[in-house]
Structure formats: C-alpha cells, structure tokens
Amino acid sequence: MQYMPVTQSMFLIAETRDQPMHVGGLQLFIPREGQTAEELAEELHESFVAATDIQETFLKRPASPANLAGYTAWQLAHDIDFDYHVRRAILPRPGEIKNLLQYVSLNHGALLDRSRPMWEVHIIEGLADGRVALYTKVHHSLVDGVTALRMLQRTLTTDPDDRTGTAFWDNEILRRRKKKPRAPKPQKSLLSKVTGAVGSAVGIADDLVGIAPAAAKVAVTGVLDRDFVAPLQQAPNTLLNVPIGSARRFAAQDWPTDRLRDAARRHHITFNDVLIAMCSGALRRYLDDNDGLPDDSLTACLPVSLHSEGSGDGNSITAILVRMATDIADPADRLREITASTTSAKIVVRGLKPLQSLALGAANVWPLAFAPVPGFVDFTPRGFNLMISSVPGPEEVQYWNGAQLDGCYPVSIPMEGLAMNITITTVGGKANFGITGARAQLPRLQRILDHLETALTELEEIEPIHLAQ
Amino acid sequence: MQYMPVTQSMFLIAETRDQPMHVGGLQLFIPREGQTAEELAEELHESFVAATDIQETFLKRPASPANLAGYTAWQLAHDIDFDYHVRRAILPRPGEIKNLLQYVSLNHGALLDRSRPMWEVHIIEGLADGRVALYTKVHHSLVDGVTALRMLQRTLTTDPDDRTGTAFWDNEILRRRKKKPRAPKPQKSLLSKVTGAVGSAVGIADDLVGIAPAAAKVAVTGVLDRDFVAPLQQAPNTLLNVPIGSARRFAAQDWPTDRLRDAARRHHITFNDVLIAMCSGALRRYLDDNDGLPDDSLTACLPVSLHSEGSGDGNSITAILVRMATDIADPADRLREITASTTSAKIVVRGLKPLQSLALGAANVWPLAFAPVPGFVDFTPRGFNLMISSVPGPEEVQYWNGAQLDGCYPVSIPMEGLAMNITITTVGGKANFGITGARAQLPRLQRILDHLETALTELEEIEPIHLAQ
Numbered sequence: 039m040q041y042m043p044v045t046q047s048m049f050l051i052a053e054t055r056d057q058p059m060h061v062g063g064l065q066l067f068i069p070r071e072g073q074t075a076e077e078l079a080e081e082l083h084e085s086f087v088a089a090t091d092i093q094e095t096f097l098k099r100p101a102s103p104a105n106l107a108g109y110t111a112w113q114l115a116h117d118i119d120f121d122y123h124v125r126r127a128i129l130p131r132p133g134e135i136k137n138l139l140q141y142v143s144l145n146h147g148a149l150l151d152r153s154r155p156m157w158e159v160h161i162i163e164g165l166a167d168g169r170v171a172l173y174t175k176v177h178h179s180l181v182d183g184v185t186a187l188r189m190l191q192r193t194l195t196t197d198p199d200d201r202t203g204t205a206f207w208d209n210e211i212l213r214r215r216k217k218k219p220r221a222p223k224p225q226k227s228l229l230s231k232v233t234g235a236v237g238s239a240v241g242i243a244d245d246l247v248g249i250a251p252a253a254a255k256v257a258v259t260g261v262l263d264r265d266f267v268a269p270l271q272q273a274p275n276t277l278l279n280v281p282i283g284s285a286r287r288f289a290a291q292d293w294p295t296d297r298l299r300d301a302a303r304r305h306h307i308t309f310n311d312v313l314i315a316m317c318s319g320a321l322r323r324y325l326d327d328n329d330g331l332p333d334d335s336l337t338a339c340l341p342v343s344l345h346s347e348g349s350g351d352g353n354s355i356t357a358i359l360v361r362m363a364t365d366i367a368d369p370a371d372r373l374r375e376i377t378a379s380t381t382s383a384k385i386v387v388r389g390l391k392p393l394q395s396l397a398l399g400a401a402n403v404w405p406l407a408f409a410p411v412p413g414f415v416d417f418t419p420r421g422f423n424l425m426i427s428s429v430p431g432p433e434e435v436q437y438w439n440g441a442q443l444d445g446c447y448p449v450s451i452p453m454e455g456l457a458m459n460i461t462i463t464t465v466g467g468k469a470n471f472g473i474t475g476a477r478a479q480l481p482r483l484q485r486i487l488d489h490l491e492t493a494l495t496e497l498e499e500i501e502p503i504h505l506a507q
Numbered sequence: 508m509q510y511m512p513v514t515q516s517m518f519l520i521a522e523t524r525d526q527p528m529h530v531g532g533l534q535l536f537i538p539r540e541g542q543t544a545e546e547l548a549e550e551l552h553e554s555f556v557a558a559t560d561i562q563e564t565f566l567k568r569p570a571s572p573a574n575l576a577g578y579t580a581w582q583l584a585h586d587i588d589f590d591y592h593v594r595r596a597i598l599p600r601p602g603e604i605k606n607l608l609q610y611v612s613l614n615h616g617a618l619l620d621r622s623r624p625m626w627e628v629h630i631i632e633g634l635a636d637g638r639v640a641l642y643t644k645v646h647h648s649l650v651d652g653v654t655a656l657r658m659l660q661r662t663l664t665t666d667p668d669d670r671t672g673t674a675f676w677d678n679e680i681l682r683r684r685k686k687k688p689r690a691p692k693p694q695k696s697l698l699s700k701v702t703g704a705v706g707s708a709v710g711i712a713d714d715l716v717g718i719a720p721a722a723a724k725v726a727v728t729g730v731l732d733r734d735f736v737a738p739l740q741q742a743p744n745t746l747l748n749v750p751i752g753s754a755r756r757f758a759a760q761d762w763p764t765d766r767l768r769d770a771a772r773r774h775h776i777t778f779n780d781v782l783i784a785m786c787s788g789a790l791r792r793y794l795d796d797n798d799g800l801p802d803d804s805l806t807a808c809l810p811v812s813l814h815s816e817g818s819g820d821g822n823s824i825t826a827i828l829v830r831m832a833t834d835i836a837d838p839a840d841r842l843r844e845i846t847a848s849t850t851s852a853k854i855v856v857r858g859l860k861p862l863q864s865l866a867l868g869a870a871n872v873w874p875l876a877f878a879p880v881p882g883f884v885d886f887t888p889r890g891f892n893l894m895i896s897s898v899p900g901p902e903e904v905q906y907w908n909g910a911q912l913d914g915c916y917p918v919s920i921p922m923e924g925l926a927m928n929i930t931i932t933t934v935g936g937k938a939n940f941g942i943t944g945a946r947a948q949l950p951r952l953q954r955i956l957d958h959l960e961t962a963l964t965e966l967e968e969i970e971p972i973h974l975a976q
Contacts, residue, residue, distance in 0.1 A: 149753070
C-alpha cells in the first residue's frame with residue numbers, strides 16, 4: 039500500500055453523489071488519409087486494450103475500508119478489466135457536435151467506481167463530419183488538469199508518419215519515446231510563468247499528512263503561519279452558487295490562440311488576462327440573460343500549477359483569487375479592473391514560500407470540503423463564485439498514428455455552491471474552452487459560447503487600455 | 508409536498524455509491540412489417556418526448572435537504588428535461604446481444620440524480636438482428652418489480668394493429684385505455700396466489716411512519732409482536748456475500764413457460780418451485796466452478812407481492828426465506844428439500860396479518876440498511892444469500908404500435924453482501940431470467956445461463972418426486 043497525501047485524499051473526501059470529483063478530457067481526431075472513422079476507432083481500441091505494462095496511476099484505487107475515516111492509502115490493482123475501462127460508443131443521429139456534448143454531459147455526471155482504478159476512456163464514433171472522439175475521465179485525486187493534459191499528450195507526436203501510438207497508460211510509450219527525439223513538452227502554465235511560480239514545490243504534498251477533513255487542516259496550517267496572506271473575502275450570491283444535482287451540461291468551443299495573442303499585445307496585457315476578460319464579459323451577459331447579474335463583481339478562483347521539470351504525475355497546484363469586474367458595464371474599464379486584480383493577486387503568490395502557496399490554495403478552496411453539508415452552501419459566505427483554469431499544452435499540431443488531433447477540450451468539476459467551471463487548454467494553435475455546469479441549475483449554458491465570442495470582439499475593438507503602473 | 512412512507516424511504520437510506528437502489532427493465536422489440544430499427548427508434552423517441560401530462564410517479568424527487576435526517580417527503584417536478592431522461596444510443600459493432608448486455612451492465616452501475624425525477628429510459632439501436640431495445644431505470648423507492656412491469660405493460664396491447672402507443676409515463680394512455688376493451692391485467696404473483704396472499708395490504712405502508720434507519724424500526728415492530736414468526740437463521744458465507752463495488756454484470760436469457768409448466772406438472776410442484784429449483788442447480792454449479800460451494804445450503808429471500816386489485820403504483824411487498832438445498836448433489840433429493848422449504852415458508856406468510864407480513868419482509872431484509880457500514884458485511888451473520896424474485900405478466904404476445912415485444916428482462920439490485928440478484932418475469936409465453944451481479948466479485952457470470960438450462964433438463968429427466976404430505 040502507498041501513502042495517500044492530503045492533496046489527493048481531499049478530492050475523495052469532498053466527493054458526493056451530487057459532486058463527482060473526476061476531471062475529463064474530450065479529444066477530437068481526424069482519421070488519416072484513406073482511413074474511415076470506424077477504422078480509426080478500431081485501431082484506437084485494439085491499441086488501448088493491448089497494453090500489458092500499465093502505469094501506476096491507472097492501477098491505483100483507494101485502499102478499503104473506505105467510508106468512515108477518510109482515505110489514507112492507495113492499493114494497486116493486479117490487472118485491468120478493459121471491457122469496463124475502455125468503452126465504445128456510437129452517437130445517435132444526426133451525429134452533430136451537440137450529440138457529442140450531450141453524450142459527455144450525461145456520462146460526466148456518473149461517479150467512478152472506487153473499488154477499481156478510477157478512470158474510463160470512451161471511444162466515440164458517429165460524428166457526421168467523420169471525426170472520432172475520445173472522452174477520458176480520471177479521478178481528481180489521481181491527476182490535476184496539467185497532469186491530465188500531459189498524459190493525453192504523451193502518446194501524441196508532431197510526426198504525422200509515426201505509427202507507434204499506444205494508450206496513455208502504457209509504460210511502453212514512456213520507454214519508447216525516451217529513445218526518440220523528445221516530443222515537445224507542455225509549456226509551463228502561462229499564469230505561473232508570469233508569477234515566476236514556485237519551482238521547488240515538488241514533494242511538498244508528502245509533507246502534509248492528512249486527517250479528515252483534510253482540506254480544513256491545510257487551511258489551519260495557513261492561518262497559523264505569521265507570513266500567511268489571507269485572501270478570504272466575500273463574493274456575491276449568484277445562480278452559480280447554489281446546491282447542485284449530479285446531472286451536467288457541457289459546452290465547448292475553440293478560438294485561434296493567435297487571435298487572443300493579438301488582443302493581449304494590443305492592450306499590453308497577458309494572454310491569461312485575455313482569457314479572464316473573455317470569461318468576465320461572457321458571464322456578465324449570461325447572468326444578465328437569466329436575471330441574475332449581481333451588483334458586486336464576481337470573484338474567480340484561478341488554480342496555479344506548481345509543476346516543474348522532473349515532477350511526476352499527480353496533483354501539484356495552488357490557487358489565487360481574481361476580481362472579475364462583472365459589475366462594470368464598460369469593456370475598457372472592466373479590462374483595467376481585471377488586469378489590476380490579476381497583477382495584485384500575482385504578488386500574493388510571488389511573496390509566498392512553496393508550502394504557503396499550497397496552503398493558500400487549500401485555504402481558498404477549503405469551504406468545498408463542507409459544501410455537501412445541507413444548508414452550508416445557502417448560508418455561508420463564500421470567497422469566490424467560480425473556478426477558471428488555464429492549462430497550456432504544446433503549440434504544434436499533434437498526431438496519433440497519423441490521425442490529427444483537432445481539438446482537446448477539458449471537462450471539469452462543478453461543485454456544491456460552484457455550479458460552473460471554466461477550463462481552457464491551449465494546444466496546437468487553439469484555445470479550447472470547456473464549460474461544465476450543473477444541468478438543472480444552469481439553463482441554456484450553450485449560449486455562453488456566443489457571449490465569449492462577443493467579449494473577445496469587444497477586446498479587439500476598444501481603444502488600447504493604459505494601465506496606471 | 509407528499510409524505511414519504513418508510514417502505515419508500517428505506518431504499519433511499521440504504522443507497523450508497525456501491526449499492527445503487529434502482530430497478531431496471533430491458534425490453535426487446537421487433538419492428539413491424541416494413542419498418543426499420545431506425546424508424547422504430549425514432550417513433551419511440553418522438554412519442555416519448557411528446558407526453559405533456561406526466562404521471563406523478565415520474566415527477567417525484569426527494570424533497571431537500573436530503574442527506575442527514577433521511578427522506579420524509581416527495582416533491583413534484585414542474586416539468587421533465589426529456590433530453591436528460593430519454594436517451595438515445597447505438598451499440599458498438601458487431602451489435603450482438605453481448606454488446607447490449609454490456610451497455611446495460613455499464614449503465615446500471617451509475618446512480619440516478621436525486622435532484623430530479625429518479626428515472627431514465629434508453630432507446631438502443633444497433634442490434635445486428637434488427638431489434639430495438641429499451642432499457643428503463645427507475646428508483647426502487649418509486650416502484651417495486653411488480654409495479655414496474657405493470658407500468659411497462661401499460662402502453663402495450665395484444666392488438667398488432669393498434670397505433671396508440673405512447674410513453675408509459677403519459678397519463679393520456681391511462682385515459683385512452685380505459686375507454687377501450689381492457690388490455691389483459693398482469694396475473695397476481697404466482698407465489699402470492701399459492702399462499703393466498705394478503706389482499707387488504709393496500710395503504711399499510713402509510714401506517715408505518717419512518718425514522719432513520721427506517722427498516723430497523725419495522726424490524727423492531729415485528730419482534731415485539733407476540734404473533735410474529737421470526738424467520739432469522741444463519742446462511743453460510745459465500746462469494747455472493749461480500750462487500751461490492753458499483754460496477755455490474757448483467758446476464759439474461761428466456762425459456763418457454765410451457766416447458767417450465769410441463770416440469771411443474773411432472774413433479775406436482777408449483778411453477779415457482781421450478782424456478783427455484785433451476786436457480787438452485789445453477790447456483791450450485793456456478794459456486795462450484797469458482798471453488799466456492801459451501802457445505803451448508805444457500806438460503807434465498809423471495810419477495811412476495813402484496814399488490815391487489817385497485818392498488819396504485821408504488822411499493823407493496825413482503826418476503827419469505829427458502830432453503831435452496833444447494834448442499835444436496837442428487838437433483839431429486841434437492842427438489843424434495845426445496846419444495847418442503849417453500850411449502851413451510853408459505854405457511855409463515857399465510858398465518859400472518861397484513862401488517863405482520865410487511866414487517867416480516869422488512870425484518871428479513873433489515874440488515875441491508877447497515878450493510879454500507881465497513882466491516883458489517885464481513886463479520887455479521889446473515890439471514891440469506893441472495894434474493895430471487897418472480898414477477899408474472901400477461902401471457903399473450905404484446906405490441907407497441909405494431910412492434911412485437913420479444914423479451915422483457917428485469918435488471919435488479921445487487922447489494923453490499925448480496926452480490927447477485929435473480930429476477931424472473933413471465934410475459935408472452937416466456938420466462939425471462941435477468942441475473943444482475945457485482946462485476947468485480949462475480950467472474951464469468953454469463954455461465955450461469957448454461958447452468959440454468961442444465962438444471963431444467965435435470966428436472967425433465969429425473970423420476971417424478973413423491974412428496975411426503
């Protein structure tokens with residue numbers, strides 16, 4: 039048995055039937071020249087179930103007994119029941135993207151089985167445009183978003199003639215790829231780049247020995263430390279901040295990174311500020327559509343990766359809080375306010391030691407551990423209204439056995455009191471937005487995609503802002 | 508809000524992520540002359556989502572707050588999100604029955620969302636033989652097996668030219684069918700027929716006001732009553748009686764009821780005795796295959812319906828315990844022992860007043876309420892090893908808009924400590940066995956289908972037994 043650090047067990051402890059704690063990824067592939075979607079799906083399936091040397095992450099399950107005192111250890115499964123973990127599906131007609139998003143929505147609400155390794159992959163055919171989709175679901179106690187993206191990239195290559203594609207849980211791929219010229223590594227988180235984020239955080243998780251509720255203990259660690267900068271403030275009540283059911287909605291769309299970079303250059307702001315400004319404008323309109331725009335600004339929680347060279351798979355992350363300025367109607371004024379907020383939030387992280395950064399992240403999110411308690415969500419002041427994550431990947435076009443990756447959308451975790459999650463991955467020249475929401479609580483979620491486009495257009499059209507700094 | 512009686516809330520209280528408490532049904536339809544599977548699936552879907560006047564059972568969800576003090580009330584939803592509740596699916600190639608059973612296995616392990624009405628229907632295409640499947644999933648707090656079958660039958664008719672088929676949640680169908688010659692009603696439970704079961708039990712559920720754990724309270728009621736016949740005895744430990752994960756296996760097959768009736772006539776035993784003898788022989792072989800046949804006989808728990816004319820939808824059920832005689836190798840001796848056991852068990856029920864019958868059922872199953880507590884399953888003596896339910900339906904061939912019902916298999920509930928459930932429906936001249944098992948704990952579950960055939964053949968070949976009575 040392996041020791042389970044608090045940064046992993048907190049995701050098991052916080053999980054309920056209404057708040058599944060798995061992250062997901064939706065990848066779209068274009069079959070190579072002369073190959074049908076059916077043939078690509080068969081090739082993926084054959085290759086996936088052929089793996090015999092499975093990476094440890096994909097063998098891990100919580101050791102039992104598992105219900106009362108929390109989780110403190112991992113067990114490794116001896117083998118994998120591939121019929122269970124690798125699933126085939128064909129979309130119902132007409133095989134539009136909305137059918138695919140519906141499939142992901144319906145499956146993302148279902149809990150993973152804790153008595154077996156906590157992941158699933160769905161190979162999905164039936165898209166009328168001939169592409170094949172892969173929907174991957176992994177428990178958040180095993181991976182964070184950066185790691186998940188890194189894992190999905192592992193089996194991809196920039197060489198369209200490469201035919202050594204295998205499953206991302208296959209140890210063979212790691213050995214084989216090491217002998218070849220290295221595939222480009224994912225860039226460091228854009229946010230962490232800007233903040234000069236903490237490179238020595240690897241292994242810190244192991245220092246934090248957990249008791250239930252684990253997250254609360256981390257929060258206490260933070261508060262008792264003299265150097266700790268407490269970020270808690272009150273965010274307004276919105277329709278994003280309500281108890282939720284387990285059913286989900288999923289919306290996804292991509293924008294060219296070049297277009298976003300041009301907007302960043304125009305205003306002398308970061309790429310990440312552009313992402314946040316798009317989300318801010320879109321949320322302002324979405325809430326207004328639904329008669330739910332609060333007088334005060336929304337606050338977003340932005341996870342910051344602490345991954346560095348040589349760190350293994352797993353969770354390594356902290357978080358900062360940013361004012362979204364959704365109370366400001368004028369797009370230029372709103373952008374100024376957002377940029378001022380991201381700048382000051384960065385300073386908080388930069389001034390902290392590694393352990394403190396981790397504790398800060400946990401302090402920002404610790405109320406989540408109590409969210410499943412009835413009444414807590416409705417009556418407790420909250421520090422933020424939603425989480426927005428940005429996960430950067432490689433810039434080059436990627437292939438799996440010659441099939442081109444044509445989209446890589448994150449499917450993340452709404453929680454009690456946090457009915458919407460926005461995650462953005464940048465891969466192969468595209469910024470892929472994945473918006474995951476609680477189904478009953480967030481009607482017409484697809485419309486937020488139009489609002490994101492509108493917000494970006496605004497950034498492109500307003501006069502360049504002049505920051506007072 | 509509606510009051511929720513203990514016989515309903517106990518299924519919500521006992522539910523965990525590893526022990527979903529929904530019942531399921533798998534129906535197969537042959538498209539009518541000249542109709543493709545695709546057309547039938549479209550017709551079913553259009554008709555299902557067109558319903559505007561929804562029956563109350565399909566609007567019910569537990570009132571919140573829902574986690575701490577148990578469930579004591581139902582709320583009615585205002586409308587139905589049909590995109591969520593009515594799902595379309597196409598099976599992966601080659602579209603064999605095993606692909607369909609795999610689909611049902613994977614979906615039957617997923618919990619229903621408690622924040623919305625607790626049911627789903629999946630319209631499934633892609634069977635190579637051209638049939639269309641309907642997989643229906645309803646929470647056990649809303650219906651028992653008899654009610655579920657009655658509901659599925661509601662929209663069917665014996666008239667192949669009838670084109671008024673609609674959804675079984677459509678109030679329209681009840682009104683329309685009342686004006687026409689009545690469709691044949693399901694027969695009374697065969698077991699309850701034999702035992703002369705309690706016709707006046709309707710409304711009893713409302714007398715039993717629940718506190719958590721509800722089932723335990725009912726058990727106490729029973730034990731304190733002077734007239735109560737306590738059936739608890741110790742059943743052996745087997746591989747059926749272990750903690751389980753949420754993943755499922757599902758096996759299904761049908762036999763002609765005429766063949767089973769001939770066997771019953773041959774031995775002067777009931778139809779139900781034949782079902783139990785088949786299960787006994789099959790379980791003996793299955794356990795032996797897996798090196799797990801205990802020295803003592805398995806005990807089965809048989810739910811007995813208390814439904815009577817005019818009772819509404821809902822749960823109304825008790826249970827008896829039967830010795831399966833799996834310790835006896837000789838088929839004739841085994842059959843004698845089984846018949847003796849079912850006869851004496853019947854007397855227990857016949858001698859009881861209605862409220863006592865209900866309490867008896869609850870007393871037999873009350874340890875289930877505690878099964879999710881770690882260690883309970885492994886260290887607590889148990890009263891029985893598995894549940895076997897028989898749910899009789901109409902004898903005539905049934906149609907939906909001219910499409911013939913060609914199989915109606917129950918998909919039931921394995922639980923902590925009860926890794927296998929066998930349910931049999933008799934409809935249109937077929938006895939449909941549905942065997943639902945915990946995936947990780949019950950390997951090669953499909954083989955039990957061959958063992959059922961072997962056990963039936965034995966009954967047909969041995970000399971008629973002579974009962975000493």
